[in-house]
Amino acid sequence: MRSFCLLLLLCGCAATPRIEPARYDIVPVSPMAAQSANPALSLIEVRSPSWLVSPAMQYRLAYAPGAGRGAYADSRWVAPPAELLERALTRTLLAGPVRQPAGGCRLILELDELIQLFDAPRASHVLLAVRASLRAPRGNILLAGRAFTRQAPAGADAQSAVAAYGMATSLLADDLGGWVNDLATAAPGIALSCRGG
Numbered sequence: 001m002r003s004f005c006l007l008l009l010l011c012g013c014a015a016t017p018r019i020e021p022a023r024y025d026i027v028p029v030s031p032m033a034a035q036s037a038n039p040a041l042s043l044i045e046v047r048s049p050s051w052l053v054s055p056a057m058q059y060r061l062a063y064a065p066g067a068g069r070g071a072y073a074d075s076r077w078v079a080p081p082a083e084l085l086e087r088a089l090t091r092t093l094l095a096g097p098v099r100q101p102a103g104g105c106r107l108i109l110e111l112d113e114l115i116q117l118f119d120a121p122r123a124s125h126v127l128l129a130v131r132a133s134l135r136a137p138r139g140n141i142l143l144a145g146r147a148f149t150r151q152a153p154a155g156a157d158a159q160s161a162v163a164a165y166g167m168a169t170s171l172l173a174d175d176l177g178g179w180v181n182d183l184a185t186a187a188p189g190i191a192l193s194c195r196g197g
Contacts, residue, residue: 042104048082075158105194
């Protein structure tokens, strides 16, 4: 009898369907921002630290002292966050797939943080922080650098965080586009470098 019960238990476990986690992308709220088709840029590259190389959707309980990073068990990114952010910013700031014309500077972003922070059990916000460097079309010459941080309110789950990341990414795109345009306008040397001169 014991063997029969064990067999039933094993069969029941094997028959239980495995639920696949939901998979999400980062989609800017305004994919064609005012700064799109930036003539000073030819390439956007986003680099990631080791703790953000997986597609895990990470969160932290900011209201709980000493709480470390957690990850949703039933929600994932479709690719590592740096890859999704790179594609979203490319579509927004370059208005299409990455192309490398003769001129145009390279915008390199070091992704410092992309996380959902819970301020209370039912309230959170997302944090997106990057260090941007504008580099010449050829070589590795640094023309300018600046840090950017954007936040957006979210709810108590991964789905609300995805919408908030879309808002934060749109705000970041506006920041980056405005910064590059201002540099190209205010600094003739940078504008000349970005034209390949």
